């Protein structure tokens with residue numbers, strides 16, 4: 523279309539010089555023309571509108587006064603020197619703080635004098651579309667890289683955790699043997715302390731590896747099971763009750779409606795509960811008032827899990843960051859900052875929501891899991 527219009531313009535400019543200005547003035551394509559030294563001879567209305575110029579301003583002026591890009595000016599300069607009759611050039615210009623992408627077309631008209639005709643086609647939508655396609659491709663590539671990384675991590679996690687389990691088992695044996703001794707020398711006590719350190723650190727390695735394994739997979743292929751909530755809660759707290767007892771934290775479980783079932787991936791829901799309980803434990807372990815309360819309620823469309831602790835809430839300045847991976851306020855070595863991001867990922871994969879109840883005077887995390895997921899998944 524543009525080519526046809528340009529050819530028509532050339533015919534006009536070559537043959538009908540007197541009426542050319544008027545005829546070209548209302549063309550919908552921005553055009554302007556120069557003499558052989560690149561001084562403006564004329565423009566149409568569209569060109570002036572587009573580049574926010576007035577006719578009086580530019581006639582007789584050199585193009586470099588308004589188009590000062592080095593590359594663009596080199597292209598124009600070379601075109602004038604060469605014997606080429608036409609050329610195209612893609613160039614982007616900032617107009618009213620927006621980058622507009624143009625395809626400039628140049629034509630030489632040599633009858634009677636040498637005139638250079640420049641037309642500009644706004645190709646911004648095309649360029650933006652291409653950029654969008656490029657970024658979608660990048661995203662697809664990125665998620666396939668993540669999938670490969672997930673598979674690799676899973677394999678590596680297994681390779682790491684098996685020898686770690688062997689270390690823990692041997693260290694436990696040594697610890698037991700030492701503890702069985704009637705009199706422990708200072709050296710024995712020192713060995714015992716070191717062994718306990720080895721065991722603690724090994725458990726930490728296991729935990730980090732498990733967390734990384736968890737976060738790098740989406741768990742989307744685990745089957746959904748119709749799960750009795752009271753069983754799920756009891757099995758979950760089994761895994762942390764010892765730690766809570768040691769810290770003298772009172773765990774209260776409000777009565778759960780008998781026969782309340784939920785379609786879910788039970789191991790994952792259990793993982794969320796353990797992460798939340800672990801966080802509460804860390805937050806209140808040194809407080810005077812120490813309790814954690816778990817409530818599970820049938821909330822109509824979903825089952826609502828609430829976990830409240832005796833803390834005084836999450837400070838507003840960190841509340842929006844706590845579900846980000848690796849965000850932690852814990853000392854180096856005691857928190858990886860993965861617990862809540864993993865929990866959020868699991869809740870998302872159950873089409874639910876995880877949030878803080880800001881109206882509660884204590885720290886209260888809630889996660890809602892919709893009912894009937896087996897029927898839709």
Ligand SMILES: Nc1ncnc2c1ncn2[C@@H]1O[C@H](COP(=O)(O)OP(=O)(O)OP(=O)(O)O)[C@@H](O)[C@H]1O
Nearest residue numbers: 801802805844850851852857858859860861862863
């Ligand atoms: N119950 C809570 N009370 C106070 N702060 C909390 C509570 N739960 C989470 N937080 C804050 O949110 C941060 C992020 O929690 P998250 O569970 O993601 O990581 P973490 O507990 O620091 O480390 P990890 O869980 O990997 O061992 C915590 O470091 C803490 O600052």
Ligand SMILES: [Mg+2]
Nearest residue numbers: 797801861862
């Ligand atoms: Mg945590």
